[in-house]
Amino acid sequence: MPDMSAPYRSTRYRPRKKDLHVTFEHFYRVDLFMETLDKQIHELDCRFSEQSIELLSLGSTLCSKKINIDHIVLLVEKYYPTDFTEQERNQLVCQLETFQVERINNAKLSEVATLSDLCQTLVETGKNSMYNLVERVYRLLLTLPVSTATTERGFSAMKIFKNRLRNKMSDENLANSMVIYIEKEIADKFDSESIIEEFKDLNETPNTPSIKSCLLLIELT
Secondary structure (H helix, E strand, C coil): CCCCEECCCCCCCCCHHHHHHEEHHHHHHHHHHHHHHHHHHHHHHHCCCHHHHHHHHHHHHHHHCCCCHHHHHHHHHHHHCCCCCCHHHHHHHHHHHHHHHHHHHHHHHCCCCCHHHHHHHHHCCCCCCCHHHHHHHHHHCCCHHCCCCCHHHHHHHHHHHHCHHCCCCHHHHHHHHHHHHHHHHHCCCCHHHHHHHHHHHCCCCCCCCHHHHHHHHHHHC
């Protein structure tokens, strides 16, 4: 096993003075592991929106045996305001408190670890009538856009954008372009002239699509 406290010297370039005090442990921990970890976290932050992260955390919280009731109710109020009345949200708190104890004492509920299995077990054991609001939260999370026809439409549209132009587009630019193409009914209500004028007023940045590309998207819709 190599001595991790020994000075690290790179063979690729001439070492600088400050590199003379760098050990093998520092190089592999900071320069390699930490830097790779930072890049992965940055990519995840760019890939998933804040809403997606919070909904994923809501799903993981509901799967655990020790749930954060205040956190769940807060996210339900934020993302599902039309699915629960104020009275139902208050009842949800009581149901979650009882359900948390039920999951620990009930052998069938304590064995499952996924949202779909929990929802199915609630129905099989007849507990869905007692915890109807908890089941509703489960069903709402299980019917996220990732599991609906929206994704199929997205992949169909991807075939059109999957070309040389797509390879040069950022993920955000691609997502915005696909929204315009997929939601044709909404896009048809937009005034082309007002869109062009809006882009004229924007400051030119590397990520700002050109007027030509906007016109192309309008023609596609």
